[in-house]
Amino acid sequence: MGFGFGQRRGGELPAELTSFVGRQEEIALVGDEFERGRLVTLVGPGGVGKSRTALRAAAALAPRFPDGVWLVELSALRDPGLVPSTLAAVLELPEQSGMEPLDAIVAHLRERRLLIVLDTCEHLLDACAMLSDILLRDAPDVSVLATSRQPLDVPGEHCVYIAPLGPDDGLELFVQRAAAVVPGFTATDDSGERLRALVARLDGIPLALELSAVRLRAVPLAELVSRLDHRFEVLTGGRRTARDRHQTLRTAIDWSYELCTPEERVLWARLTVFAGSFELSAAEQVCAGDGLTREQVLETLIGLVDKSVVQRVGAQGGRYRLLDTIREYGADRLAAAGGADAVRERHFAYYQRLCSRFWDELLTPAQVALHRAVRDDAADLREALAFAYSAPGEGTESAEGGVAGRGGEDRRATQGLWMATQLGPYWRAAGTLSEGRHWIDKGLALVPEDCAERAWGLFMTGVFAMWTADLATAPVRITEAHAVARRSGTERVALFTDGYLGALTALGLLDGDPAAGLAELERARLRIVAADDGLGMAVIHNEGALLRAVLGDTAGALELCALGLAYLEDTGDRQFYASTMAVRGICLWLAGEHDASAEPLRLALEAAGEIGEVLVAALACLALAWHAARQGRYARAGWLLGYAENARRLSGDPLGMLPSLLEQQQSMGKQVRSALGGAAFDRWRAAGARMSGTDVLEAVRADVDEPPAARREAPVPRARRRPATEVLTRREREVAALVSQGLSNREVAERLVISKRTADAHVEHILAKLGITSRTDIPAAVPEG
Numbered sequence: 001m002g003f004g005f006g007q008r009r010g011g012e013l014p015a016e017l018t019s020f021v022g023r024q025e026e027i028a029l030v031g032d033e034f035e036r037g038r039l040v041t042l043v044g045p046g047g048v049g050k051s052r053t054a055l056r057a058a059a060a061l062a063p064r065f066p067d068g069v070w071l072v073e074l075s076a077l078r079d080p081g082l083v084p085s086t087l088a089a090v091l092e093l094p095e096q097s098g099m100e101p102l103d104a105i106v107a108h109l110r111e112r113r114l115l116i117v118l119d120t121c122e123h124l125l126d127a128c129a130m131l132s133d134i135l136l137r138d139a140p141d142v143s144v145l146a147t148s149r150q151p152l153d154v155p156g157e158h159c160v161y162i163a164p165l166g167p168d169d170g171l172e173l174f175v176q177r178a179a180a181v182v183p184g185f186t187a188t189d190d191s192g193e194r195l196r197a198l199v200a201r202l203d204g205i206p207l208a209l210e211l212s213a214v215r216l217r218a219v220p221l222a223e224l225v226s227r228l229d230h231r232f233e234v235l236t237g238g239r240r241t242a243r244d245r246h247q248t249l250r251t252a253i254d255w256s257y258e259l260c261t262p263e264e265r266v267l268w269a270r271l272t273v274f275a276g277s278f279e280l281s282a283a284e285q286v287c288a289g290d291g292l293t294r295e296q297v298l299e300t301l302i303g304l305v306d307k308s309v310v311q312r313v314g315a316q317g318g319r320y321r322l323l324d325t326i327r328e329y330g331a332d333r334l335a336a337a338g339g340a341d342a343v344r345e346r347h348f349a350y351y352q353r354l355c356s357r358f359w360d361e362l363l364t365p366a367q368v369a370l371h372r373a374v375r376d377d378a379a380d381l382r383e384a385l386a387f388a389y390s391a392p393g394e395g396t397e398s399a400e401g402g403v404a405g406r407g408g409e410d411r412r413a414t415q416g417l418w419m420a421t422q423l424g425p426y427w428r429a430a431g432t433l434s435e436g437r438h439w440i441d442k443g444l445a446l447v448p449e450d451c452a453e454r455a456w457g458l459f460m461t462g463v464f465a466m467w468t469a470d471l472a473t474a475p476v477r478i479t480e481a482h483a484v485a486r487r488s489g490t491e492r493v494a495l496f497t498d499g500y501l502g503a504l505t506a507l508g509l510l511d512g513d514p515a516a517g518l519a520e521l522e523r524a525r526l527r528i529v530a531a532d533d534g535l536g537m538a539v540i541h542n543e544g545a546l547l548r549a550v551l552g553d554t555a556g557a558l559e560l561c562a563l564g565l566a567y568l569e570d571t572g573d574r575q576f577y578a579s580t581m582a583v584r585g586i587c588l589w590l591a592g593e594h595d596a597s598a599e600p601l602r603l604a605l606e607a608a609g610e611i612g613e614v615l616v617a618a619l620a621c622l623a624l625a626w627h628a629a630r631q632g633r634y635a636r637a638g639w640l641l642g643y644a645e646n647a648r649r650l651s652g653d654p655l656g657m658l659p660s661l662l663e664q665q666q667s668m669g670k671q672v673r674s675a676l677g678g679a680a681f682d683r684w685r686a687a688g689a690r691m692s693g694t695d696v697l698e699a700v701r702a703d704v705d706e707p708p709a710a711r712r713e714a715p716v717p718r719a720r721r722r723p724a725t726e727v728l729t730r731r732e733r734e735v736a737a738l739v740s741q742g743l744s745n746r747e748v749a750e751r752l753v754i755s756k757r758t759a760d761a762h763v764e765h766i767l768a769k770l771g772i773t774s775r776t777d778i779p780a781a782v783p784e785g
Helices: 022-037 050-064 082-089 103-109 124-138 167-181 189-201 207-215 220-236 247-258 262-271 281-286 295-307 323-337 340-360 367-376 376-386 408-422 424-429 433-448 450-469 473-488 492-505 515-529 534-550 554-568 575-590 594-611 613-630 636-647 660-678 678-690 693-702 730-740 743-753 756-770 773-783
Strands: 037-045 071-073 116-118 142-150 157-161 310-315 317-322
Touching: 022 050, 022 594, 037 050, 050 116, 050 142, 071 082, 071 492, 082 103, 082 124, 082 433, 082 773, 103 124, 116 317, 116 613, 124 660, 142 295, 167 189, 167 207, 189 220, 189 534, 207 220, 207 534, 220 613, 220 678, 247 323, 247 554, 262 281, 262 295, 262 323, 281 340, 323 678, 340 367, 340 376, 367 424, 367 594, 376 408, 376 433, 408 433, 424 433, 424 594, 433 450, 433 636, 433 693, 450 473, 450 492, 473 492, 492 515, 492 534, 534 554, 534 575, 534 743, 554 575, 575 594, 575 613, 575 660, 594 693, 613 636, 613 660, 636 660, 636 678, 636 693, 660 678, 730 743, 730 773, 756 773
Parallel strands: 037 142, 037 157, 071 116, 116 142
Antiparallel strands: 310 317
C-alpha cells in the first residue's frame, strides 16, 4: 500500500496525542475574527500553546471551508525562498512551465474557498508576510491562520494573543499530565494549595507545566514545589516581579536540563541538529561518539521521552521530534559545550548516505520505502544541503564513485551538488522541481569547474526543464551538460545527453535534421541497452515513446513502451512503471484500441499513488475521463477532466505537443458539456479541480460516478464588484493613477522607487481585482482623485 499524494490531505489535521485543555475563549475569538477578516495570527511567547490552539481552531472552522484546511508546518524550514514551493507541495500542486510556484499557487486558489494554516512563522516572518499579503489580494476566498511570536504586520491582519493558561486551566493541564506519569494522580483538598502555587510559579505556561509534571515520577509533589520555588529564588533573588514569562520558561527548561543525566544532557544538545522529526537509527548514527556510544543512545532517548524533552510522533510513534523552544535551548547548550561541528558533520554524512541509497536503489523493490524516507526527512535534507553549501569538509563519495578531489568548501559544495542531483526523481514525484533546481543551481554556482557532479547537475536541471516544458532552458542545460561530460570523462551523462540532444533536434528545438535527431536518439537507446544501464533504460523507453507519439508514430511508441515495461517488470520499480503505463494507455487510445487502454491507465494511477506522482496520475485521469464519456458516464468524465486539466495544464506541458491528444481533450470536453449541459458540466469540472489526488485515486478505485469529494460545496458567488476605491490598497491606487497617466510599468517602478517586478505584480493585482484584462482599461475603472 502506498502513501497517496501530497504531504497531508486537505481538511485532515494531525491527530491530538495528548488531551487539550481550555482555550475555549481564544478559539471562539479566532472564529469571530474570521468574520471580520481573512488573516488571523495567533501571537504569543514560545511554549504557550499557539500551534495546538491553531489546530483546534482550524478544526472548528473546517465546515466553513469546502475545499479543506491545509496545514503548512514551517518550524523545520530555514530558507525563506522555499516558503511558496512548500505551500505548493502541501496543496498537491504540480509545477507548471513558465510559472513561479507563487504564481501557480495563486492561479490554483482563485476559485477555491479554503483555510491555510501557516504554523511557526517567526523565523520566516518576511516570507510569510509576503505570501499572506499576496493570498489576501489575489485569492479572494482563501483565508490564512498563522502562528508566530510576533505579528506578520500585513494589512488586514487580525491578531489574537495567546496568553498563558489561567489558574483553573493551568491546574487542570498539570493534573492531566501528572496522571499520565503517576497513575491515579488527582488534585485533593490537601494538595490543591500546593498545585495552585506551582501553576502560579510557572505562570501558567503549558510547556513549563508539562516539563514539571514529569518530575513527579521521581519526587513527591511537596518536594517538587519546594525545589521549584527555591530554584526561582536563586535565579531571581527572590524578586517575583523581576521574572517575565520568558525567564519562567527558561528556568523551567534549565531545571529539566539539570535533572537529566549527563548522557541525557549530551543527547539533548546533539539532537538539536535535526531540523525535523527523526528515526532512532538517525539519532544513533548522528549523535553517538565523543563519549556517547551508539548502544547508549536508545536508553538515553527513552529517558528524554519520559521527561517530555523529546516527543514521539507518527502513526506508529516511530519518529521523534523536539519542540522549537526545547531545540533552541539545546542548541545553545551544544554551542557552549563545543563539538557542534562534529555532530553536524555526522548529520550531513547520514543524509548523504540516504541520498546515495535513494539513487543506487531507485530501480529496486526498496523504491517506494526510499521515496517515503526522503519525504519524511525532507527538512533534514534541506538542512544538510544548506550545510554543504556553507561549511568546509572532507571529501567522500562523488558522482563517479570515487572521492571528490577538491579541498575544503569546494569539496563540501561538490558533495551537496551531487546530493541534490541524486534526489532528482524525488523532486519530480513530490512536484517540487523548483526546489530541486534551487538546490542544484546553488551547487552549480559553487562548483564552476568541469567535473562529474557539474555534468550531472546540468543534465538533471535540463531534464527538469523538459518535464515542465521549459523549452528555452532545456536545450541550453543539456547542451552544456554534454560538453562538461565530454571534458570531464563522465560517460553516463555523455551517453544520456546524446539521446536528449537527438530528441531536441527531432522536436526542432536544436538546429539539424529532425530525422537525423530521431536516428541519434535510437543509437543512444541501443548503446544504453548494450551497457545494461538500468536508469537509462527506464527513462529512454518511456520518454522515447512519448517523443514518437508526439511525432505521430503510435506504433513505434507502443513498441518502446513494451520494451521499457519488459525491463521494469522484475525490478520492483513503481515510478517509471507508472509513467510508462500512462504513456502506453494514452497511445493505445490514440491508436483506436479504446478498450485495451483502460487497464494500463488504472495501473498507472495505482502505481503513481504508491509514489505520490501527481503529474502522472493527472495524465491517467485525463484518458480515464475519455473512457467515462465513451461509456456515457458524463458526471464521472466531468470531474476527471476537471482534476486532470487543473493538475496538468496541457498548454504548458510536453504532452501538449501531441496534436491528437489535444484534439481528444477538446472533443471530449465538448461531448461531455453537450451531454450534461453547460451549468452541470462547469459544476462537475470545478468539483474535480477541487479534489485532491488521493480523493481521485479512491474514487477511481471505487468506480463511482459521483464521489463524496466531488459533491463538496463550491465557493459562494462573490458579491457584486466593489468600486476601485474599496478594493485597491493605497499603493495599488497610486500605481493605477500612474498607469492612467500613460506610464509604463518600468516608469511606474522608477517613480515609486520600487522594482519593476513589484510594479508588474501591482498591475496584475489591479487587473484581477477590477475584473479587467488590459491595463488600458484601468483609467476607466479607477475614478480620478
